[in-house]
Amino acid sequence: MSAVAVTGEGSAERHEVIALAHELGRRELLPRALELDERNPEALDAAWRQVAEVGFDRALLPVADGGVGLDAGSLVLCLEEIAAGEAGVALLVLLSNAALAALPPEQLAATEESERWALVQAPPEGLATPAGVGPSANGGDRPALSGFLSPALGALGANGIVIAGLSSGSGVVALGATTSGLQIEPCEPLLGLRSAAPARVSLTDVAIEQPPHGGDGRAAGEASLALLRAGSAAIARGVARRAQEMALEYAENRIQGGVPIIQHDAVREMLAGMSVRQAAAPPSLGAEIDGNAVLATRLAATEAALATATDAVQVFGGTGYMHETGIEKLMRDAKSLQLWPEPSRIGYERIAETLGG
């Protein structure tokens, strides 16, 4: 594969980048999907090397900053292709790009090629104790962070994290993994997306070396959350596509009742439902990613992915329930995407809040 060399919104260039993402997903990630699901560190290192080789590790950064200058809309389309290979790695790509794009210039300049960072979004409601910003307990002048964030996907093994959406309104804070007072420890895994292993991020009086981004912290948090939502939707579409492909292939080859099971109405209906859902979930968000549209897109895409992956396991029958086929992994990935970056329930509440009344 050649590295990402083209950027911009022109359709030919976009197609080329998307084709590259497709190749990365199919050739490099898909064969490692089960190992990645089992959190095999060698498989993860190899996968990330491949991601970095083609430039998707810092796709959103401007060329001048060592990136490839991809716009967010194009990255989202690429994530779908990468996710059709392995959803957890696609999530790592999203988190790393979102984090690096939010780094202050001086900190960004200090990062090395192929470093993996993770954007950690503070939860929208108090389900986990959010880290707070306050004066340093040691009496210093600079503000300090204390508290914990969990589960922080992709943070485990990352070179650093960027915390966004802090309720204090101080905006976005970047911390290298070795920052004093910062602890990143494994926590209860999610059902899926296991290559983006979650961590419990503990902050004990962490002095903030760089001042938070200037301007409106809440707006910066919303913007990063919108990107995560758009990415979640795209990854869900990739998962659904892969599940549909696998189900179709299996249905064409598995014989029951003397005929391929695709000839049984019970199976045909499930396969048709997958096509309908795929057509109904919008594939592209364009370059603008914000507001309720992206939230609705995420809800539709993740619901479709879960329904499709669940039916795909059903098409496989008992075989689908077994780890080695890789189809039950897609169901777990899909369910995790419905819960991240926030549960669908909260998405519905947010949309309802905007309807007035």
Place this chain on the structure above:
Amino acid sequence: MAAAAWSTAPSLREAFPRLRQLEQHDRGYVRRLESRQLAARRFADLHLRETALDVDRRTDDDPSYFDWELVRTGARQGMLDFLLPAQVGGGGCLTVECAVVMEELCAACPGLALIFGAHGLGISPLLLDGPIHWDVMGEVAEAAQRGEPMLMACALTEPDAGTDVEDVDLMARARITSHARRVPGGYSLSGTKRFISNGGVARWLTVLMPVDPRRPTETWTCFLVDAQTKGFSVARNEHKMGQRACPASELVFDEVFVPDERLVARVGDGAGATLIVLAASRPPVGAIATGIARGAYERLLGWLRNDPDAKGLLERQAVQLRLARMAEQIQLARQAYMDAAVHLDVAALGNATAHPLLRSLGLIPNRIYRRPRVRRMMSSTLTREMLPRVLNRATDNKTITRSLGLSSLAKARGGDVAMEVTNAALEVAGLTDAPVRAELQKLWRDAKLCQIYEGTNQLNRIEVYRALVANETMSALPPTKRRVDATGVAV
């Protein structure tokens, strides 16, 4: 006086209001059922709930891990012998008790519960065979009571035939590769069975294979196989998505000799017997699914009420509506499995299980059945021909087909409810850092299997159509006379 609030773990009278009416006719029945439910609940709370996640993690790392200690504890508390006939020292329980017990165990841990459920499934073909295998069943009961369990399993599915072997029409065109070949003094079993719950840990297996692979439906036959027989081996244990505590094994039969006396029923009776076994096993699967849904609902409610991180959520109407929907689904799934179980035990098989002949044979001490001469007599053609006559007099295909329809309905609905409720519970809890997330995630993984095993939900719904909508009558009962040729093949 205001009625008490609904409990997440209701008493039998709360869960099944109709039992109050039944009680007026048979007070003892409901009392016995209640005591069985409480024993199962106590066992589940003391031994399953706390170990569930640990065993799940261990089996994720090593699918061969098996918690024998827990099975021994369960055996001592009656979880392995309650389905064995009273005549051999078992509890003499049937589908209703099995379903009630499974709901209780599965609300704690469906994987561990499945060990006991799969054991019951292994026993069930023998229950249709009168006293013929009371010697083995007696050994199994005694072993359980000593706390040295001999587990059982039922081996039906094959690598290329899953749904096919659970439907008589599909079976005719199935890619069945197993074969029970007639040899002097018995049968030689060859082939592979797949996804067999308890398969790798069972001492005795009820195994279904055709005697003539060219005519699988007509010659589908059940054998009782000792796992210590030469030629039997466990190829591997599957790495499952959920319900991991109970291993699903691939079993290889390489010329496994089964003597004539371990033939279950007659050659060719297997297809009909499979229908009856499914009618008996699907209500408990509906109960397993109900238990999973209840387990998720209980845990979610506990978290919402007690965890400071969930503060305020329970006051939200959107959350209240989700909880109400869960309660609604659980209660309806529960009614469906009880309808099916009562219909099978009372309407379909009531007369057969209460048959005076079986009752009087039960007066003979079980050790007598282990004597070689008595065993030979029990497995004689005369006895094997007599049992179908008893069954045909005691019940009919129409009633059994109806039972199968109700059972399939309970299983399919229950499976969907388990998925819907665990999905919704995770939606409410989200990615909380609290331990409840791991428990709900496990139940969600466990739930999916309920839509697949004992026939996919799609197959079950086809059977609902045939039995309850089209009002078909399926041939489940063995013919009173079955002719076989010199090689033992049905003609």
